[in-house]
Amino acid sequence: MEIRQIPENKRYFLPLLLLGDEQEDMIWRYLDRGTLLALYDGGRLRTVAVVTDEGGGVFELKNLATEPDSQRRGYGRAMVEHIIESCRGRGTRLLAGTGDSPLTIPFYERLGFQESRRVRNFFTDHYDHPIYEAGRQLVDMVYLAMEL
Known part of the structure; x- marks a missing residue:
């Protein structure tokens, strides 16, 4: 497994990023200011993530997406663990914003995140279509948080 930072040509990764955030204009709000990471295994792209520096020692995981045929094989976990380690020593808190899904909340909790707050009606107010998961x-x- 290899995780690479992608400094340019971030648009190439849009199809996979859209699995983690279904609306393209929402991705453009953070992609250019964020750090794009790509996890490769066996020469294949498996997982991408975008992390932003929100200031004051706070980092936020804005997007995490794994190719459908590579899901549930530890790639997402490996990416988040890499992000946690890379943020330690540079910040004090890592946030992950996600939908209230029975698939994603337990994933983050197993990695040590705890719910910190909710933004009511975020997806219905900011997305142009309903989003379903599970x-x-x-x-x-x-928002789930981890003290670093």
Whole structure:
């Protein structure tokens, strides 16, 4: 496994980023100011992530997406663990914003994140279409936090 920082040509990764954030204009709000990371295994792109520096020692994981045929094989976990280690010593807190999904919340909790706050109606107010995960419409943005 190899994780690379992608400094340019970030648009190339848009199809995979859209798995983690379904609306393109939302991705453009953070992609250029964020650090794009790509995880390769066996020469294949498996997972991408975007991390932003929010200032004051706070980093935020804005997007995490794994190729569908590579999911549930530890790639997402490896990427988040890499991000945690790279943020330690440079910051004090790592945030992850996600929908209130029975798939994603437990994933982050197993990695040591705890729910810190919710933004009510985030997905219904900011997205031009309903977003569903595991059969549930996402409405609120859930912020999970980890002290570094």
